Amino acid sequence: MAKIIVVTSGKGGVGKTTSSAAIGTGLALAGHKTVIVDFDIGLRNLDLIMGCERRVVYDFVNVINGEANLKQTLIKDKRTDNLFILPASQTRDKDALTKEGVEKVLNELAKEFDFIICDSPAGIESGAMMALYFADEAVVVTNPEVSSVRDSDRILGMLSSKSRRAEQGLEGIKEHLLLTRYNPERVEKGEMLSVEDVKEILAIELVGVIPESQAVLNASNSGQPVILDKDSDAGQAYLDTIKRLLGEQVPFRFLNVEKKGFIKRIFGG
Amino acid sequence: MSVLHCADLSTATLQKLLSAKLAQAPAFFLQAPIVLNLSDVSQTPDFAALKNLFTELKLVLVGVTAANAEQKAAAHGAGLAVLQAGKASVKSQTTASTPQPAESIAATDPNSAKAANNTVTTQVAVPMDSKVVEQTVRSGQQIYAKGTDLIVKGAVGAGAEVIADGNIHIYGSLRGKAIAGASGDTSKRIYCYNLQAELVSIAGNYWLSDSLQDKFWGKSACIKMQDDSLVISELV
Numbered sequence: 001m002a003k004i005i006v007v008t009s010g011k012g013g014v015g016k017t018t019s020s021a022a023i024g025t026g027l028a029l030a031g032h033k034t035v036i037v038d039f040d041i042g043l044r045n046l047d048l049i050m051g052c053e054r055r056v057v058y059d060f061v062n063v064i065n066g067e068a069n070l071k072q073t074l075i076k077d078k079r080t081d082n083l084f085i086l087p088a089s090q091t092r093d094k095d096a097l098t099k100e101g102v103e104k105v106l107n108e109l110a111k112e113f114d115f116i117i118c119d120s121p122a123g124i125e126s127g128a129m130m131a132l133y134f135a136d137e138a139v140v141v142t143n144p145e146v147s148s149v150r151d152s153d154r155i156l157g158m159l160s161s162k163s164r165r166a167e168q169g170l171e172g173i174k175e176h177l178l179l180t181r182y183n184p185e186r187v188e189k190g191e192m193l194s195v196e197d198v199k200e201i202l203a204i205e206l207v208g209v210i211p212e213s214q215a216v217l218n219a220s221n222s223g224q225p226v227i228l229d230k231d232s233d234a235g236q237a238y239l240d241t242i243k244r245l246l247g248e249q250v251p252f253r254f255l256n257v258e259k260k261g262f263i264k265r266i267f268g269g
Numbered sequence: 270m271s272v273l274h275c276a277d278l279s280t281a282t283l284q285k286l287l288s289a290k291l292a293q294a295p296a297f298f299l300q301a302p303i304v305l306n307l308s309d310v311s312q313t314p315d316f317a318a319l320k321n322l323f324t325e326l327k328l329v330l331v332g333v334t335a336a337n338a339e340q341k342a343a344a345h346g347a348g349l350a351v352l353q354a355g356k357a358s359v360k361s362q363t364t365a366s367t368p369q370p371a372e373s374i375a376a377t378d379p380n381s382a383k384a385a386n387n388t389v390t391t392q393v394a395v396p397m398d399s400k401v402v403e404q405t406v407r408s409g410q411q412i413y414a415k416g417t418d419l420i421v422k423g424a425v426g427a428g429a430e431v432i433a434d435g436n437i438h439i440y441g442s443l444r445g446k447a448i449a450g451a452s453g454d455t456s457k458r459i460y461c462y463n464l465q466a467e468l469v470s471i472a473g474n475y476w477l478s479d480s481l482q483d484k485f486w487g488k489s490a491c492i493k494m495q496d497d498s499l500v501i502s503e504l505v
Binding site: 124150151153154156157158160161200201203 | 404405406407408409410423424426427428429441442444
């Protein structure tokens with residue numbers, strides 16, 4: 001049975017699509033057949049981050065409306081085996097998604113895939129609700145900053161009240177906190193919330209901390225998920241995150257300011 | 270919603286019984302919506318007169334339940350809703366046997382032989398089980414404990430609201446709004462393990478987070494009314 005994971009946040013621009021691409025790719029690298037579904041109808045971005053924008057023929061809305069079948073629509077990733085992308089429609093809006101339509105497509109995907117990653121749009125309106133409604137697990141992407149934390153808190157409330165699992169009284173969605181754009185230096189200066197602060201406010205289990213990194217922007221611009229950049233700190237942090245998602249115990253890295261060199265330590269620089 | 274059971278629906282009897290009941294807790298039933306259960310009544314009462322009586326007593330008669338066809342028609346005529354006697358009413362009747370969830374008031378005359386017939390039962394009674402929230406109250410969520418205390422085991426997030434007619438106990442951090450004694454009872458209190466509230470209010474008297482910043486911010490606190498103003502003290 002496929003596991004449906006929604007990547008959500010409430011707030012925009014915190015790294016949902018970057019994280020969806022990285023998590024989807026990471027799961028596929030670990031040998032699981034994975035599909036990433038872009039729920040951001042009208043603001044299609046996932047195809048760019050995944051570098052498959054030139055291969056989009058049909059989209060999610062076409063499949064829902066029966067204008068194309070899944071086989072025609074799914075885009076196979078060229079770099080990673082076991083990885084597929086279901087792109088969003090750019091010409092429609094969020095109202096094109098219906099609960100019945102989404103359920104039908106997800107059920108069909110569930111027959112073939114181990115993991116279905118739902119890349120949620122920002123906000124708490126119908127589009128975001130559709131993305132989280134059928135989820136089994138949720139990765140809540142949060143920046144260490146007060147407005148993002150509050151919006152994540154709001155989304156956590158939605159996950160526990162508006163999802164299918166909540167409505168049918170099933171076991172609740174498993175919630176994971178993914179802290180992105182973490183900058184230990186600024187935390188030390190008191191300019192940014194620390195991991196502990198965010199954990200204390202949101203009170204959910206931490207699955208990963210992604211350091212603020214030039215590698216993320218480079219990866220987005222080149223259409224290559226950052227997790228493939230294995231030398232970068234962000235790439236390694238995502239690899240750790242995947243292991244934790246799959247149940248492994250991995251110590252957290254990149255939480256502290258890198259140790260200064262010998263000379264700098266002596267002169268206090 | 271409160272449901273009223275009464276075998277004798279003549280206005281005189283009902284007025285006597287309800288006045289006595291209301292005198293016990295005047296604020297509790299103020300403008301409360303009431304549904305009349307007609308299961309013990311065979312004839313059709315004068316709904317228009319009953320409506321006036323309820324208005325006089327500062328109650329709102331909204332509808333009837335368990336009505337027969339004739340009663341239903343009359344209720345419609347008087348502009349009342351006809352409600353299904355659903356699961357809820359069955360459930361509350363079963364809880365009537367537990368210690369004190371529903372109160373029965375016998376007719377004012379204690380040695381009256383008719384007492385059994387003239388029993389008013391209201392299913393919302395003054396002592397009720399507290400409302401317990403097991404998890405964290407998230408931003409944007411609103412919890413209201415009507416007529417009772419509210420206990421939150423987790424935290425109350427920024428942008429969340431917890432409201433109770435009784436006391437409020439929060440065993441995590443209070444970052445949102447907490448409103449105790451919402452129906453006007455100034456004796457109610459707010460207790461929290463870690464005070465970082467946006468607003469605390471008791472019976473309409475409130476403090477914003479600005480006024481909470483100094484001494485008790487981030488500490489455990491008890492907030493109560495004293496001489497018409499809010500007082501905060503640390504929990505020991």
